[in-house]
Amino acid sequence: MPKAVEHFIHTINAAVKNKKPIYIRGGNSKYFYGGQLTSQTYEILDAAAYSGIVNYEPSELIITARAGTRLSDLEATLSEHHQMLAFEPPHFDENATLGGCIATGLSGPRRAYTGAVRDFVLGVRMLDGKGDDLHFGGQVMKNVAGYDVSRLVTGAMGTLGVLLEVSLKVLPLPSMEITLGMQMTKPEAIDKMHHWASKPLPISATCFYNDHLFVRLSGAESAVHAARLKLGGEEIKQAKSFWQSIREHTHPFFHSGTRLWRLSLKSSTPKLSLPGEQLLEWGGALRWLASDENLNENTIRAQAEAAGGHATLFSGNKSSAQIFHPLTSYMMTLHKRLKQKFDPAGIFNPGRMYPEY
Template structure:
């Protein structure tokens, strides 16, 4: 059996050789997030074997695991200690790994209330585009001075480095969880969400679809029960299954064959006024749109609303919202510093990457 050190050496050696040969590399593990972003071609660099929990300190709320570790394995270890990944990462498949989850920067329904995947990254160990193993951050919250390069890896889709290890802050599981359902149209739901989020209630998810809005409360039993009585509404049976279906795009809405767009806008933004069907997540900050409208129309509307649009499923190119020139220049400088030959997941985010 290949040891972890040997496998790390193999991976760094492979990247160093690719750097010398100017050979593009396609980083791969479970493949559950391969549908996200642009298509990237290159020589396969399989990191699946680099797996396992390196350390876990429940009392310190910190876990470090190798990038190829199955996400289900991590969540099971946390659940055994009544803890969780508070950003509720979607798996999008049975083969989801920690590295793919952080590289894609995906977060579930709790994201606006507890934080994003990036917010929980304490440190990373990576291989840069020269084949050098580097460590950023650490295993405590107040560890970083200067540029927080570890968190840059979240959402970079492997374009800045090959993730080896990730240290994460974890949180206790809530003692109580209740989901309340209300009959409301989209504008009514958005107004209700805005009103509720001003209150000191333990809200951890807010979603609307087809005339019904849903508020999830989670935390101490007394806080959840008090807020539930004040809010009213109808209690949803088996709410864990409901939120899992939303998180994993398994609910009926997401089974439609039309292109799926994710729009990020201000929470109080009114209905999108774009052809198609839409649901509201993250208390209004995330809108999922099923539409046959052309990409330019959708992105123009997103710009008008002060947000941006990502083609989650479909043929639009680019898949990610084009960056302003100043921001693109910053991205290119960071890319040049960490991957000067541009060999890591070339083109996965933008054609210039």
């Protein structure tokens, strides 16, 4: 067993014995996301110490890497073989790791058209709250019997265990990509994106902001050219840097308020009447809201619920608001039962998802 894993197990056992929480971190690039640890004193488990690609079969479109592997290194290796992480994960920092990517479950602009993080997770290796080395899923793209724990830990914010290794399905890079820009109102953009979603178009990203709709087309040259003629608009130069600014939140919009809300809704939801700047992604299903602290969180969540969705306080001052959308009592009971099974002593990242655990 690698020394890093032995150290992790020792840290877990000591934390259980001393009843001291553990903060699991990789590159620490997404520390701002989620709740703060409820305990003032905790041990830091540095998952970045366990890194490297374990297995990569380009012809099989599968890669397995340790959780501490930097996303930039992983993507560089895939790029050499003209492949990619199709869910286009945000980094937010050059030290972002695969473990942090899976733990937060965040996807980028391509998510609505190729799938979310959990759709590409084939298997994981992890340590639970007793220090047991567990394996779930596998390294093949097939259905398996039993609970799909590898997808369950995706987006769990490290509250269920310490990720050690992750196996992912990857996809080939598209042979051609262009981005089109069109000027229109928000209601027009929502109607357009909803209409396009039912058509066989090679759309890989959409973004609406400040009366401009941007559409990225990816795929075979013939399909991209045909879609360009059908959709119209002007081709955008420096498109790669534009989509990177959306993915990495370096676009000016993401700094236009004191709080950034992430609203997941039905794509056909009409324009929301909330004060503050808004930016739409994922065909209208993801709506970012940059607001000030005076906008009541209950107002935001009420509109999100009315649209069949939910709202998350993504970044900004979180001292007076709940981060993730409140769960029903039934769902909270399920969450607590899962937490008890994987982390009976409650040492992993307490408070990162909900204050209750």
